[in-house]
Amino acid sequence: MDGLGAAASVVAVVELSAKIASLCVEYSRAVKHAKDDIERLRREVGSLAEFLRELQQFLDGPHNAQLSTSPILCDALKSCRSQLTELEKKLNPGKRQKAMSRVGLRVLKWPFESKDVNKIVDELNRHKQTVSVALQLDQTTTTLDIKHKTDLAKLPCAKGAAFDSHLDEHNARCLPNTRVDLCRQIVDWVEDPQGKSIFWLNGMAGTGKSTISRTVAQTFADSG
Incomplete structure (x- = not known):
């Protein structure tokens, strides 16, 4: 029993x-x-x-x-x-x-x-x-x-802004074995139960913030 x-x-x-x-x-x-x-x-x-x-x-x-x-x-x-x-x-x-x-x-x-x-x-x-x-x-x-x-x-959502949106399907992801340390840092933050509520990914325009975000989102979506 x-x-x-x-x-x-x-x-x-x-x-x-x-x-x-x-x-x-x-x-x-x-x-x-x-x-x-x-x-x-x-x-x-x-x-x-x-x-x-x-x-x-x-x-x-x-x-x-x-x-x-x-x-x-x-x-x-x-x-x-x-x-x-x-x-x-x-x-x-x-x-x-x-x-x-x-x-x-x-x-x-x-x-x-x-x-x-x-x-x-x-x-x-x-x-x-x-x-x-x-x-x-x-x-x-x-x-x-x-x-x-x-x-x-209740949070507002911009149409087409989701990482797996049809409008976004051709946008780049990180190439294999690139941005490894930064992606690992983000993953560690997500998995830390004591982590802060927000991870601020900042940098100048064109430095790959959106690419990194799409890559991390895809990684977690693939793992369920």
Whole structure:
């Protein structure tokens, strides 16, 4: 399940939560002591499942493909799923215990002390908070990205000014093995996440600024 996206991970976690809640009900019927701890754990797991169902509806929406593959959100859900898997293993009675229970023998023993339940509840709450923070970060990133694209879309464009314009198709590019250092400097600037927003290529008329610009643009277009 490590390769699951966020949406599929949510489904897996909700299913695990349902199994654990069902096991808690089973323990509540069979165990005389620890009923408060059992009920507290059942409520917490139910709350987590309800929270994730709302997240699932959000991820199923039309504009959330990016969130569905978000590494931040996927990692948070993976951590939550891992804890619930271990919890289910500790709560799940063996086949022999189930068989004895069917004939009326009380064989279930609650495996946790109150301090253990406190720790589990705290961890489940932390998982909810982590998923919430991850979702907020991803939504913020997506919103900023949309705003950035919208701002760029508002920039005026001169007809025929694009480097691959039909009007520009016969204009020169740099010859092979020329302007190598300068082109490398521009490429390094483009690939530097901390680089400045603008690279100012200046020089006298006729020194090849447009040729260099077309060459660099073509290089990045060819690489996608």
